[in-house]
Amino acid sequence: MQRPVRTVLVINSGSSSMKFSLVQPDAGVEVADGIVERIGERESRAEVQFDGREVERRAPVGDHDAALRLAFELLDEAGGKLDDLGIVAVGHRLVHGGRDLYRPTIIDDAVVAKARELAPLAPLHNPPAVLGVEVARKMLPDLPHIAVFDTAFFHDLPAAAATYAIDRDLAEQWRIRRYGFHGTSHQYISEQAAEFLDRPLDQLNQIVLHLGNGASASAIAGGRPVDTSMGLTPMEGLVMGTRSGDIDPGIVFYLARTAKLPVEEIESMLNRRSGVYGLGGDNDFRELHRMIAAGAEPEASQAQLAYDVYIHRLRKYIGAYLAVLGDTHVITFTAGVGENDAKVRRDALTGLAPLGVELDEHLNESPSRGARVISAENSPTTVLVIPTDEELAIARACVAVLARD
Ligand code: AMP
Numbered sequence: 001m002q003r004p005v006r007t008v009l010v011i012n013s014g015s016s017s018m019k020f021s022l023v024q025p026d027a028g029v030e031v032a033d034g035i036v037e038r039i040g041e042r043e044s045r046a047e048v049q050f051d052g053r054e055v056e057r058r059a060p061v062g063d064h065d066a067a068l069r070l071a072f073e074l075l076d077e078a079g080g081k082l083d084d085l086g087i088v089a090v091g092h093r094l095v096h097g098g099r100d101l102y103r104p105t106i107i108d109d110a111v112v113a114k115a116r117e118l119a120p121l122a123p124l125h126n127p128p129a130v131l132g133v134e135v136a137r138k139m140l141p142d143l144p145h146i147a148v149f150d151t152a153f154f155h156d157l158p159a160a161a162a163t164y165a166i167d168r169d170l171a172e173q174w175r176i177r178r179y180g181f182h183g184t185s186h187q188y189i190s191e192q193a194a195e196f197l198d199r200p201l202d203q204l205n206q207i208v209l210h211l212g213n214g215a216s217a218s219a220i221a222g223g224r225p226v227d228t229s230m231g232l233t234p235m236e237g238l239v240m241g242t243r244s245g246d247i248d249p250g251i252v253f254y255l256a257r258t259a260k261l262p263v264e265e266i267e268s269m270l271n272r273r274s275g276v277y278g279l280g281g282d283n284d285f286r287e288l289h290r291m292i293a294a295g296a297e298p299e300a301s302q303a304q305l306a307y308d309v310y311i312h313r314l315r316k317y318i319g320a321y322l323a324v325l326g327d328t329h330v331i332t333f334t335a336g337v338g339e340n341d342a343k344v345r346r347d348a349l350t351g352l353a354p355l356g357v358e359l360d361e362h363l364n365e366s367p368s369r370g371a372r373v374i375s376a377e378n379s380p381t382t383v384l385v386i387p388t389d390e391e392l393a394i395a396r397a398c399v400a401v402l403a404r405d
Contacts, residue, residue: 007031007085008395009140011068012093013132015124016040018067022050022075022085023395030391032080036067046070050078064128065135072139090145091398092133093184093390095125095234097149099175104152104397106405107133107145115147121179121233124271146401148394150234153187154180154218154225161227161324178236180228182210185334186218188393192386193332194223196371205325207318210388211344212335213241213283217314219321227324229317235270238317239310241283244274246313280306285341311347318348322355328381331357333374334388345374349383356380 005024012019016039022032034048044061047054048071055074061067072082092107098118105111112133119126137145154162162178164171171177186208193208194201201223208218215238218228229237229245239245247270255261261269269278277283280291280303291303322328333345342365349359358379363372375383 005086006088008089008091008398009087010091010391010394011132011136013128015128021391023391025395025399034071036071039067048074048078050080053078064131068135089398090136090143091394092147094129094147095150096122097151102149102152102155104146104148104401107147146398148397150181150183151179153183154228178231181230181234182216184390184393185210185388189332189334189386190220193330204329206330207321209333209338210335211338215240217317219324239313240275242272242275242277244270276306276310285337314348330382332384332386334386339387
């Protein structure tokens, strides 16, 4: 007997935007997706695609409740009837699960309360995600809602990588450890890489570079993460679109004590006004390259420095993870910058031939979109570009939960 088509509604709720996708995990296809942006601002923009049709609307959208309603309305307009799509679950991306929540979990009131408690650990991400969960549960009360945590993949990070060298008792009391984020993407990409190369996952040492607006690196041995660049919060590690990544913690005390900045202001500066945006004036790499090429000063030099700092940090992490893994079989680039920016990929790996990593310039420049090899034929480490698909990974996690529970 043929199994009915199963569809998962995946919701990713941010502070001023709500994204959704309708994914059929068995076939690995996305049948619809949409976004409502600038929620709570004077004019919001909503866009939904279903089956090749696209509808857009600009209208004020006051809150997340109105945003989800509008998204479903546009989906309906595009021909996607929620009731006819065979939706079996709603998957929610939650960034921080703390120490106790890590496995994909059916959401009940206790899970919502727990996720809300974790807000201080991910102030930018958890509160809007919880809001998304609440409005979706209210709107679709008969479906199971499942939380998939960004921290899950890194839950069993070896203690040597997960532990901060700070006062042990204080760390224990406040559950301070390196949790790691973008886990859904790092796991998905490492599995895809093994499949693409037709090699067993448990025999591969991999570095995954998730370079999007948020950016993180991970070292994965035999399918299990052994290190990752993000920590207690998604601020640690690589230079990102608007986040600083690694800094000397002394900067925070100095700004608090000497510049008399309130802690909220420092946090906001490090999260929203730092990274390549803070240095170069824009968080979009296309724009940075444009400013550098245009040569108008001081923008060009500022954009160049932002780019150089970004690349320098990225190279340091690649070097560190080559050492953590010893013998690295695969390095994979993914997410907006990793998938599209050939110059970043080239500059990240230039000169690493003595460490076994050699790009093929021609393959690297090829504008192809799918999973592809970009290393030279004789490079001991294979370098790949693989598009990430967190929605598909979340949808797969959801159907696995349904099968488990
Ligand atoms: P993500 O968070 O994965 O959606 O990545 C978003 C970022 O990807 C943007 O801020 C850009 O910096 C970058 N990006 C997207 N498309 C391109 C492109 N064609 N070339 C360079 N960077 C890109």
